[in-house]
Amino acid sequence: MKNITELTQNLTQLYAALKDGTIDVKVAAEMNNTAGKIINVQKVQLEYAMLRKEAPSIKFLEK
Amino acid sequence: MPYKDVALHREAINAARRKRYAELRAAGVPPPKPQTESAKEAANRRAKAWRAANPDKVRAYKKRKYWEDPDKARLKQRERVDKQAAKARSRAYYRSNREYVTQREAAYYRANPEVNRAANRRCAERLTDGYIHKLDKTLPPELYEVKRVQLLIKRQIKEMT
Numbered sequence: 001m002k003n004i005t006e007l008t009q010n011l012t013q014l015y016a017a018l019k020d021g022t023i024d025v026k027v028a029a030e031m032n033n034t035a036g037k038i039i040n041v042q043k044v045q046l047e048y049a050m051l052r053k054e055a056p057s058i059k060f061l062e063k
Numbered sequence: 064m065p066y067k068d069v070a071l072h073r074e075a076i077n078a079a080r081r082k083r084y085a086e087l088r089a090a091g092v093p094p095p096k097p098q099t100e101s102a103k104e105a106a107n108r109r110a111k112a113w114r115a116a117n118p119d120k121v122r123a124y125k126k127r128k129y130w131e132d133p134d135k136a137r138l139k140q141r142e143r144v145d146k147q148a149a150k151a152r153s154r155a156y157y158r159s160n161r162e163y164v165t166q167r168e169a170a171y172y173r174a175n176p177e178v179n180r181a182a183n184r185r186c187a188e189r190l191t192d193g194y195i196h197k198l199d200k201t202l203p204p205e206l207y208e209v210k211r212v213q214l215l216i217k218r219q220i221k222e223m224t
Contacts, residue, residue: 004209011212018219025223032216039210046203050173061205 004042004061011035173203190218 001007014031017023042060049056088094100108114121157164172178195214202210 004205008209008212011209011216015212015216015219018216018223025220028216029220029224032213032220035209035213036217039206039213043203043206046205050203 003059007035007038190214190221 001010011032014023014028018025018028042058045056045058046061195211195218
């Protein structure tokens, strides 16, 4: 997983797998939780840049 | 009481009333004056007299006397109309500039994260569709899509466990 597009794709696959029942709910919950943490880290980075009135180039967010 | 008994009872009352009127007429008592005001009007007249006699007991909203002062009544009516017009204007503006208004609100909520925080948290706990669709108000737009999917999964897990 290199960037946010891949993360979104992975999460979409996870959602599909969860609906199909091909993945354990506990595992899915942990993965989803981790994805949430990654998103929050990016959010903090963006907010920090916004407060400093900067336009940073964050590799993870580049497509 | 069965209907038949009710009818008999009424008839008895009317008979007694007729008898009493006949006695009064025989005694030379003049008939009562015809009623010129309704019960409601009479009550209003009495209440007005009471207010005039007891100004210290009159409540504040009665003291405004909108119904007595035509200027005040007109002012109140105009205020009401203005309020409705402002509401209509605001609604029309919102409808015709929906995107701009949403962006402005989003900017406001991003700049003031403490506003509405408790309500947002409650919505987040419930993970409602409304909350998931409103995410762009609190999140940087870059993260909107991914967060939305993540929350959908979270809700799915919540439903399954």
